[in-house]
Amino acid sequence: MGDIKVYSEEVLQQAANTLKQGHLVAFPTETVYGLGADAQNLTAVKKIYLVKGRPESNPLIVHISSDIFLEDWARNIPIFARKLAKEFWPGPITLVFDRTNIAKDFVTGNQESVALRVPSHPIALKILEKFESLGTSGIAAPSANRYGFLSPTNSDSVSNFLGEYLSPLDLIIDGGPSSEGIESTIVSCLTDIPIIMRPGPITKSMIEKVSSRKAEVALNQKLRVPGQDMKHYAPKANLFLSGIPSMGDGLLALDEISTPHGVIRIGSPKSSYEFAKILYRSLDKADLLKIKNVYVIPPEGDEISIAIRDRLNRAAKKQG
Numbered sequence: 510m511g512d513i514k515v516y517s518e519e520v521l522q523q524a525a526n527t528l529k530q531g532h533l534v535a536f537p538t539e540t541v542y543g544l545g546a547d548a549q550n551l552t553a554v555k556k557i558y559l560v561k562g563r564p565e566s567n568p569l570i571v572h573i574s575s576d577i578f579l580e581d582w583a584r585n586i587p588i589f590a591r592k593l594a595k596e597f598w599p600g601p602i603t604l605v606f607d608r609t610n611i612a613k614d615f616v617t618g619n620q621e622s623v624a625l626r627v628p629s630h631p632i633a634l635k636i637l638e639k640f641e642s643l644g645t646s647g648i649a650a651p652s653a654n655r656y657g658f659l660s661p662t663n664s665d666s667v668s669n670f671l672g673e674y675l676s677p678l679d680l681i682i683d684g685g686p687s688s689e690g691i692e693s694t695i696v697s698c699l700t701d702i703p704i705i706m707r708p709g710p711i712t713k714s715m716i717e718k719v720s721s722r723k724a725e726v727a728l729n730q731k732l733r734v735p736g737q738d739m740k741h742y743a744p745k746a747n748l749f750l751s752g753i754p755s756m757g758d759g760l761l762a763l764d765e766i767s768t769p770h771g772v773i774r775i776g777s778p779k780s781s782y783e784f785a786k787i788l789y790r791s792l793d794k795a796d797l798l799k800i801k802n803v804y805v806i807p808p809e810g811d812e813i814s815i816a817i818r819d820r821l822n823r824a825a826k827k828q829g
């Protein structure tokens with residue numbers, strides 16, 4: 510269930526109303542598609558966890574349309590974080606702050622902090638604005654996938670991944686393929702330096718330049734981030750990051766790498782940026798083709814490659 514709706518002003522108003530009424534709306538962002546619920550509505554947020562099959566201790570990102578709503582949700586905002594918000598929002602970076610009392614345990618996974626993001630996708634922004642016009646703020650939205658599996662970067666993938674778990678009043682809004690293709694960078698702003706908790710499209714050097722602070726990378730040191738110790742972002746196929754593919758296996762690699770005889774090429778991006786953009790959708794394609802083994806040769810040598818490698822290492826992990 511969860512009909513796919515294409516863009517119109519009416520549809521976006523319907524999306525905002527649907528959220529306000531406590532139902533779920535999957536919507537496009539520039540990173541991946543999100544599964545949205547009213548972040549202040551306990552019953553609605555619980556549905557996200559049910560539909561995703563995600564443990565309730567894993568906190569959600571709260572989306573807002575602009576930093577005007579920052580103080581609704583966050584306290585003790587350091588100056589470097591204001592600089593990051595000013596430069597990169599709307600955009601693919603999530604900032605973690607001390608929470609205010611509207612950020613309840615059910616959205617923060619009982620943590621005293623809250624994760625906030627202003628997405629740049631025009632449809633996401635319009636839904637947020639229309640939702641806020643109803644006199645509220647905050648759409649909680651994790652990636653619109655089942656827990657542990659691939660994130661969707663188009664509305665058909667959302668429907669394939671979650672259709673059977675959504676109810677008839679929930680919606681999926683189509684907005685074409687996501688332009689970034691991997692999830693936002695997550696930066697903790699709880700101390701006086703930026704701490705990168707999940708690498709992503711906004712890189713460490715971009716963060717350091719704008720914040721005038723040396724950034725630390727601490728993947729899951731103090732705070733819980735799903736996928737740090739478990740298989741995550743995974744396709745159904747067995748994923749290999751080394752070795753040589755055989756007849757009938759899938760291969761995703763940069764365009765300059767040739768395809769061995771009998772191997773099914775599932776993607777040939779020309780740059781690391783394009784690699785990130787098509788990563789999940791290529792793996793999803795391999796699953797739809799029922800390819801059993803997929804070999805991925807990740808790009809190297811630049812910062813976006815670090816984020817790609819982060820996702821692939823977790824996706825290739827044995828379950829557990």
Ligand code: TXA
Pocket residue numbers: 538540541542543544567568569570603605617620622623624626628650651652653691692693695706732733734735
């Ligand atoms: O690009 C994105 O960030 C997408 C789109 C839809 O915005 N969303 C996304 O959400 O990737 P999700 O739930 O799949 O990943 C959110 C991450 C999780 O790893 C979660 O643990 C972390 O954000 N997170 C949320 N609140 C946090 C907090 N208070 N402290 C630390 N990590 C937090």
Ligand code: MG
Pocket residue numbers: 651652660
């Ligand atoms: Mg996710």
